[in-house]
Amino acid sequence: MGGMVELQNVLVNLRYFALGPITASFGYRTYNVILGPTGSGKSTLLKVIAGIYRASSGKVVIDGVDVTREPPEHRDVAYVPQGYAVFDHMSVYENIEYGLRFRGIPKDKRRELVLSIARDLGIEYLLGRKAVNLSGGEQQRVALARALIIKPKVLLLDEPLSMLDRETRDRIMPLLRELPSKYGVTVIHVTHDWDEAYSLADRLFIMNNGNIVEEGDPEQVFSRPRNVFTARFLGFQNIIKGIAEVTDNGSIIRAGNILFHHDEKVSGDVYVCIRPEWIEILSNEEAPSDDHNVFRGVVTEVIRSRLGYQVLVSISNDIVFTVLSKNALKPGEEVLLAIPRKSLHVIRAS
Amino acid sequence: MSFLKSNLPLILIVLFSLFLFSILIIYPLALLIVLGFPMIPKALSIVSFIQAIEVTVVMSTLSAIIAIVMGTPLAYVMARFEFYLKSVVDAIVDVPIMIPHIIVGIMIVLAFASYYGLGPFLKAHGINFINTLWGATAAVAFLSSTYYIRVVETAIRMINPEMEAVARTLGASPIRVFSSIILPRIWRSMATGAILSWARSVSEAGALFIVAYYILFGKNLIYPASVYIYESYVGIGLINAVEFSAALVAVMLVIFIVYRVLVSMGGYHGWYG
Numbered sequence: 001m002g003g004m005v006e007l008q009n010v011l012v013n014l015r016y017f018a019l020g021p022i023t024a025s026f027g028y029r030t031y032n033v034i035l036g037p038t039g040s041g042k043s044t045l046l047k048v049i050a051g052i053y054r055a056s057s058g059k060v061v062i063d064g065v066d067v068t069r070e071p072p073e074h075r076d077v078a079y080v081p082q083g084y085a086v087f088d089h090m091s092v093y094e095n096i097e098y099g100l101r102f103r104g105i106p107k108d109k110r111r112e113l114v115l116s117i118a119r120d121l122g123i124e125y126l127l128g129r130k131a132v133n134l135s136g137g138e139q140q141r142v143a144l145a146r147a148l149i150i151k152p153k154v155l156l157l158d159e160p161l162s163m164l165d166r167e168t169r170d171r172i173m174p175l176l177r178e179l180p181s182k183y184g185v186t187v188i189h190v191t192h193d194w195d196e197a198y199s200l201a202d203r204l205f206i207m208n209n210g211n212i213v214e215e216g217d218p219e220q221v222f223s224r225p226r227n228v229f230t231a232r233f234l235g236f237q238n239i240i241k242g243i244a245e246v247t248d249n250g251s252i253i254r255a256g257n258i259l260f261h262h263d264e265k266v267s268g269d270v271y272v273c274i275r276p277e278w279i280e281i282l283s284n285e286e287a288p289s290d291d292h293n294v295f296r297g298v299v300t301e302v303i304r305s306r307l308g309y310q311v312l313v314s315i316s317n318d319i320v321f322t323v324l325s326k327n328a329l330k331p332g333e334e335v336l337l338a339i340p341r342k343s344l345h346v347i348r349a350s
Numbered sequence: 351m352s353f354l355k356s357n358l359p360l361i362l363i364v365l366f367s368l369f370l371f372s373i374l375i376i377y378p379l380a381l382l383i384v385l386g387f388p389m390i391p392k393a394l395s396i397v398s399f400i401q402a403i404e405v406t407v408v409m410s411t412l413s414a415i416i417a418i419v420m421g422t423p424l425a426y427v428m429a430r431f432e433f434y435l436k437s438v439v440d441a442i443v444d445v446p447i448m449i450p451h452i453i454v455g456i457m458i459v460l461a462f463a464s465y466y467g468l469g470p471f472l473k474a475h476g477i478n479f480i481n482t483l484w485g486a487t488a489a490v491a492f493l494s495s496t497y498y499i500r501v502v503e504t505a506i507r508m509i510n511p512e513m514e515a516v517a518r519t520l521g522a523s524p525i526r527v528f529s530s531i532i533l534p535r536i537w538r539s540m541a542t543g544a545i546l547s548w549a550r551s552v553s554e555a556g557a558l559f560i561v562a563y564y565i566l567f568g569k570n571l572i573y574p575a576s577v578y579i580y581e582s583y584v585g586i587g588l589i590n591a592v593e594f595s596a597a598l599v600a601v602m603l604v605i606f607i608v609y610r611v612l613v614s615m616g617g618y619h620g621w622y623g
Contacts, residue, residue, distance in 0.1 A: 015432060052515045072518035079519040081512035089534045098530075099520030143516075150520060 004028045004186040005049060005154055010058035012048055019044050019210040021058060026154075026188055026203070029180040033197040033218075034190045036207030037233060042190040043082070045207070046156045049188065050079045063153050073102070075154075078147035082159040084139045092118075092126040092134075092142055099150035117145045121175070137168040144175075148183050155179060157189040161196055169196075176200060194234055198222055206230045228347055231273040236345070237322040238274040244346070253346065257316050260293050262344050269349035276310065278343045279323045282336040292338040297321065299333045313337060385589075386596020393597035399578060403601055405567045406575040409483060410551035413491040417498035417547045418540065420491075425499050426532070429506035447496050455560025458489045463561075479561065486562035486574060490551035497550055498543035505539030506532065541613045545606065552602060555580060 005026040012019040019041045026032045034042045047053045049060060051072035060068045067075045078099075087095050093114060100110045118124045121141045126134070131142065140160060147155055160176065161169045177200055179187050191197055197204055197218065204221045206214040206229075214221060214230045225231045232239055242255035244266045253260040253272055260272055282294075297313040300320065304310075309325045313335060321337060329335065354361070393399055428440065446454065461467050463479040472479065479485035509532060517527045555576035564571045573581060575598050583591035 047515070050515065050519050052518070072515070073521045073523060075519070077519055079516055081516060083510070083512065085510055085512040085516045087513060087517075087531065098517070098522075102521035102523075102526065146516075146520065152519075156519075 004030075004063055005188065006059070006061040007045075007049070008059040008061065010048060010055045010060060012044060012053055013056045014044065014053065017041065017044065017210065019048070022212055024205060024212055024215065026186055029184055029186060030202040031177065031180050031187045031200055032189065032203050032205065033201035034188065034205045034207055034212075035192065035194060035197040035233075037192055040207040041210040042192075042207050043158050044210075046079070046158050046188065046190050049154065050077050050156055051075050052079075076152055077154040077156055078150060078152035079156045080140075080143045080147050080158065080160060083163060084143035086131045086134065086139050086142050086146075088130075088132045090131055092123065092129050092131050095131050095142055096127075096145045096149055098146060103150070113149055114145075117149045121145050135168075136164045137172065140164065140168075140172060148179075148185070151183070152185060155183075155185045155187045157187065159191055160189065161191070162193070173199060194222075206233065208233070224345055225273070226347065228271050228273070228349075231271070231345070231347065235275060236273040237276050238272075238279075240272045240274075240319060241349070242270055242272055244268060244270045250341070256318055258295060258319060260339075260344060261341050262346055263341050264346065266346055266348065271347045271349060273345040273347060274321075274339055274343070276322045276324045277307075278339060279321060280338045281311075281323060281325050281327075281329075282338050291341050293341060293344070295321070295337045295339075297335060297337060299329045299331050299335060301331060302329055304328075382592060382596055382599065386592045387600075389593040390597045390600050393593045398572070399575075399594055399597070401567070401570065401572045402575045402578040403598065405483075405486075405565050405572045406552055407605075408567075409486045409490060409565070409574065410548045412483070412487045413494055413551040414498070414544045414548040416487070416491040417495040418544055421495050421499040421543070422502060422540065425502035426506055426528075428499070429503045430511065443496055443499050446493050451493060451554065451556025452560060454492055455489055455557035458485060458492065458557065458561050462488060481562050481564055481571070482566050483562075486558060486565050489557040489561045490554045493554055493557060494547040494550035498540075498547040501539050501543035501546060502536060505536040509535050538613060541609070545609050549602065549606070552576075552598075
């Protein structure tokens with residue numbers, strides 16, 4: 001079955017940027033997150049779905065209807081841009097009512113709908129105000145109310161949380177998460193923040209250089225990405241190139257003068273991808289178990305972070321691991337690193 | 351003391367700039383006002399001068415209307431779209447303020463009142479550009495629309511294009527987007543551009559020397575105000591010209607002030623819809 005939004009070989013040529021060809025499907029009433037670095041083309045993709053940019057070739061299908069050549073006003077999508085673009089020459093009420101004015105809805109009914117959505121989003125108190133000097137969180141809710149009131153099939157959110165402080169973000173996240181079920185809308189949310197993507201997505205799309213390079217369920221994409229770009233982008237800070245050979249109980253991967261033991265059978269050129277939090281630091285007395293890869297190294301750098309200390313450990317001349325540690329280690333200290341064999345993620349070099 | 355010492359070069363530069371500003375701009379203006387002011391009532395009692403002001407105001411207002419009609423869509427396109435040869439169009443918009451005004455007069459005559467181009471066609475239909483409101487308006491519109499286009503273009507550039515995108519997805523057609531999003535945010539700039547362009551037209555003399563030294567207005571031949579003042583200077587003398595100059599400046603100032611007050615009274619909602 002097709003999704004609510006189907007992109008079929010969509011190609012966009014802008015003056016300084018080319019997007020695609022992209023083929024993707026966004027399911028009915030699902031929360032989809034497109035994750036990618038700045039300049040990867042995610043906002044452009046959103047604008048193609050909205051009809052603000054035209055696809056040079058390929059098809060955009062919304063709810064079974066080919067809308068590739070349709071202008072934005074005939075697509076049944078609502079768009080909340082980065083920065084929200086609240087119409088600050090109008091009142092908050094007029095902002096929210098705006099889309100209803102083109103739908104032949106009588107004034108009384110419009111008033112009822114505005115009040116109801118404003119109540120829903122907790123911005124009833126703002127309705128009489130001019131839409132200037134609103135806080136980030138208020139602007140975000142006004143923009144959401146303005147978008148949702150027209151009952152769109154698709155809601156496009158461009159970096160909706162990037163302008164908000166941490167506390168406001170944490171309050172808005174649950175509100176976003178319930179949009180598909182509460183308003184029956186397919187959400188496509190674009191961001192470069194993987195925490196945000198991981199918390200919200202039903203389905204995750206990774207973009208790079210104008211293409212979707214990977215898609216899947218967030219758990220899978222975060223722990224078992226299929227390509228090196230995704231791994232690096234999603235926080236696999238240790239990516240080591242090596243050559244794999246199959247053995248009796250899995251495989252051995254040789255990288256410079258160190259060896260990794262891996263449970264799965266792989267061979268040829270591979271990348272070994274390890275998240276810093278998967279690596280344990282053992283004290284010298286602790287005996288490592290057999291199901292771990294163990295390396296001895298020297299601490300070269302220690303950086304304080306929110307989650308503890310990020311420690312760089314040099315294993316050999318050209319291999320340095322990034323490890324998370326609860327204790328403040330000192331540069332020059334000798335440590336033993338243990339990486340569980342089963343957590344090692346290996347990607348075949350293509 | 352050390353503040354003075356460290357900022358001395360800056361202070362000297364500012365003082366020198368103020369000196370130039372005073373001698374070049376304030377001093378001539380003040381002298382004209384001081385000498386001419388008492389003579390304004392007399393100037394404004396002369397029928398031929400009143401007629402000159404009248405024809406000048408009509409010509410300049412028509413030219414400002416042309417600037418709005420021609421300039422608003424052009425300013426929008428220049429602010430919002432990238433297209434092939436955009437830099438050429440951009441340069442052409444500036445041409446009128448860069449070439450000598452006498453040449454502009456020659457071009458208008460050549461284009462609309464000669465044996466070339468549209469001249470014969472216009473003549474066949476009884477439309478004459480020499481010494482008529484047609485020719486005078488065409489000449490001053492050519493010269494003054496640049497000011498309007500640039501002011502409005504800048505105002506449109508200041509509007510976040512995402513607002514237009516949002517309005518479109520919410521169901522507004524491009525015309526509705528213009529009337530509900532763009533217009534409420536630029537009408538003040540449109541007003542400023544129009545008055546700038548109007549003032550530029552009132553001030554024009556060079557092109558009018560060629561196209562419309564006098565204008566057939568009703569059944570009379572009337573000098574445009576600037577030509578009138580020029581005539582009084584070469585025909586009668588300096589003090590006579592000062593009298594009319596002060597009167598014209600006073601009339602323009604009054605119109606400016608009234609206009610400003612009107613614009614400041616209108617809110618955003620004057621255009622909202």
